[in-house]
Amino acid sequence: MNAETLERIKEECRKLPAEISYIVGFVRKQSEPREVVAVLKPDEVDKLSFSPLSFNNPARTVMELAKDNKVAVIAKGCDARALKQLEKEEKIERENLYIIGISCPGVIDYRKFRNTVKFRLAEIDSVELIGDEVVVKAGGEEQRIPFSEVIFENCLYCEQPTPKDYDVLIGEPREGKVDFSDIEEFEKLSAEERWSYWMDVFSKCIRCHACRQVCPMCYCNECLVDPSNLAVSPMTPAEEKAAYPRVLGKTVNAADNLIYHIVRVMHHAGRCAGCGECERACPMELPLRKLERKLEKVVYEVFNYSPDEEIPFLSKLDILPEG
DSSP: OOHHHHHHHHHHHTTOOTTOOEEEEEEEOTTSSSEEEEEEOGGGGGGOOOSTTOOOOOHHHHHHHTTSSOEEEEEOHHHHHHHHHHHHTTSSOGGGEEEEEEOOOOOBOHHHHHHHOOSOGGGOOEEEEETTEEEEEETTEEEEEEHHHHBOGGGGGOSOSSOSSOSEEESOOOOOOOOOHHHHHHHTSOHHHHHHHHHHHHHTOOOOOHHHHHOTTOOOSSOTTOGGGSOOOTTSOHHHHHHSOOOSOSSOOHHHHHHHHHHHHHTTTTTOOOOOHHHHHOTTOOOHHHHHHHHHHHHHHHHOOOTTSSSOHHHHTTOOOOO
16 A cells, blocks of 8 residues: 555556446545545546555445446455445446455554654655555655554454455455454453443443444435434324334433444344444444454354355345345
């Protein structure tokens, strides 16, 4: 993830098929060194940027855009995994995608980066991953940070650093791994200790739904665990009110927050792409990937299933409706 990677991306984007209407890639955020997902026209290639701070997952943007357009997307391994899952769930048609795959060594945790870098964010000219070091340049000065100090923890357990589905691949393929050592350590705690841990975590949740909003797998128009989008009024017929499930109240407390997170995660069984967007977006810095990874471990060990399989997870449970 350096200047050479960016040049390769631009080179491939300049050779895109004529039928491509948009490029979903990354551009540098104003006054910050990180990139954000952006939708560009094919003649706007020079606006593209890419670095170890290009950590967001573009799949949700692609899902909306590819309904009526053929779209090129710059995708890391977890991004491509999300796209594949959306394809399996018939939210995306593969023929509408042109995937420029990036073999990813991991991305930077922006919170760690801000606490480590010595420059003001607005002054930083470039951030590159060279070998095992993050090289930050600003105003003719340079700071080298060991990648291990700022890597997003989720990347340490990445199952798919290299996309399995792509039209063109940039970078040498990398081996993923199935590693639940962190979850196994957590499981060694007593039931009382685990309960105390999670109740403390969920007491901090403000139920802002940021985790849901960024997740590429949370695309329902109405959310079972969000009363705000199941609104009723005095004019709503009684039968319609009765049809709306009221799983949670509108107040925020640890018990309701527990239900919200457990139900949300359960809906990701066999579907989670492992991108970590939920944890990145959380303003309270809750360890949401720990919940997801626990469920991934159960799905892997009990059902011998990986999201990389061609069939949806529910088909293994034999509860998919016919057709």
